[in-house]
Amino acid sequence: MFRVHRTDGDARRGELVTPRGTIKTPVFMPVGTLGPVKGVTPGELREVGTQIVLGNTYHLYLRPGPDIIENAGGLAEFTGWKGPTLTDSGGFQVFSLAPLRKITEEGVEFRSHIDGSTHFFTPEKVVEVQSRLDSDIWMPLDVCTPYPCDRAYAKDALLLTERWAQRSIAFRPNRLFGIVQGSVYEELRREAAKRLVDMDFQGYSIGGLSVGEPKHLMYGITEVVTAELPHGKPRYLMGVAAPEDLVECVARGVDMFDSVLPTRNARHGTVFTFEGRLTVRNAEFADDHTPIEESCDCYTCTHFSRSYLRHLVKVGEILSMRLLTIHNLRFMTRLMEQIGKAIEEKRFSVYRKEFLDKFINGGQR
């Protein structure tokens, strides 16, 4: 169940009710592909303000497998993250396996990236696995297109995605979002959105973006799709989370985001601040005994200096990955909280301009 409480232009402030709790939107979802968000505990996720975590059906299906997770009592009991989880279908991962996969009308055969074993995903099976994981929001199996991708291919992929969506919702409709594909072709995207809306999903995902296309296309397609989606359902832009993209796509009516970007950047030593990005290993921080960001209330900023964090990164200490991940996750929730408040107070367009001025002009140090 989803409700929009306030709007400001196309930006929305709302609430999404899931079996494991209510999520305030707009929301960023950290990625825990294999269960954990890499390097951090469920307690740390809560502490930085995480509302919902994203898991991956393909990866969890292969390791540790749905039997073990079901025996544990579901993903929440297995991982210790007791809040809501959204599981991606694994469509994106399976289609990245080319040429190790074969698409048919029935589903997709693929070979495991771990041990080469052969598996077959149907739309029904992917929903069933997610049901056994007992995650709170499910994604149907879809056909992801690369970029660039010619129109005919994009259209065929889209039509198959729609037939699979129909089978998924017929199999088990609760907790299921529809995924709008159609590459960078506005007409295909519009038609896809309309047909999925007719099927009446719990929410709508925008897939196939952030795969290499220029930013103006990502923003443009997002705008085209959200215009077709019903006001009263949540919209989730898959795989997008650069801070500037978040702000731009909230402005275009998106409610939910996920990406490994903030956590992967952290593990590689890059952190976000409201004044731009910092490369922690830079020599300029060697003797800098101030925190990453004075205004930040995260564990890392309240306990450690740039100098110490740089030392940890330089010597390859795994603690640095955790501490920088905590900061970047807290940055994302602070950003989303500020965006939400700006929408509530009908000053989002001013906030958007001010944030982008500082963040983009701050550049990367």
Place this chain on the structure above:
Amino acid sequence: MFRVHRTDGDARRGELVTPRGTIKTPVFMPVGTLGPVKGVTPGELREVGTQIVLGNTYHLYLRPGPDIIENAGGLAEFTGWKGPTLTDSGGFQVFSLAPLRKITEEGVEFRSHIDGSTHFFTPEKVVEVQSRLDSDIWMPLDVCTPYPCDRAYAKDALLLTERWAQRSIAFRPNRLFGIVQGSVYEELRREAAKRLVDMDFQGYSIGGLSVGEPKHLMYGITEVVTAELPHGKPRYLMGVAAPEDLVECVARGVDMFDSVLPTRNARHGTVFTFEGRLTVRNAEFADDHTPIEESCDCYTCTHFSRSYLRHLVKVGEILSMRLLTIHNLRFMTRLMEQIGKAIEEKRFSVYRKEFLDKFINGGQR
């Protein structure tokens, strides 16, 4: 300042007062070679009951260097671990660099294992660096012998170690322990202990053991050395921390221990329990939804199952290193607390037998 409160046979229960707090002995000191104990925060160290951490002068001298740590306000401010720290001299590391080091009467010239740059450590310089790090207990520069090592070489190394000890204590006596060397030669060890006791250090370390010699020699030499040391000063057996060795060497009068073993084992997926060692990735734990150890109160055992931890180890997730490190560190403090209590209650010899029966017979699963 050190006081022995109770004895039981040769085992001792005491208290060591340092500038940053009082330590109950016997104590195990986790190793934070480069500052952090790998993968865990100062808060987690406190939570598992850590009383004192060990840093390494050689490593910290090279990275980040004493200037940066001094500018931070010392090692405690730099790393956030505000409790006591003992710094090793780096003698062991420097002598492991052969043939990249040259010993003279004055000191030792060596080439950095990081960038090949040339450095010169004198006994005075090593004490001065530790004074700048502002650690709580200092080790003098010593000459470490390998195993096996012929008697003539061991004797020469020992005599130089003693002359360096004399220079160290003359340079700055406070916070300094003497290090007893002498390889596996009982007569050399006895003489060395006597001469260092004459110099009147704050405490005495037993160096050059756990370098490949059989266990009966490690225990035998420890016994020979502690017999020569004054009752009222702490005794520190360097680099030894297998649980069975801890119990055996407390029985021989040792008060302090350190080793990377519990933390390194954890990062490689091996944990200690009072019923023996577990290899977490073993298939038998795949669907085992119980904690590592039912009786353990650590964060890992109270939040996660063997099944989940095995999954984390199998997929190479860095969170597993942290969680297993927390368990092993808590195991070590629980073991030391039990030992201390057994000494207080004059039942250490029974405790020793019962612990070894269960731990050794538990074997490795």
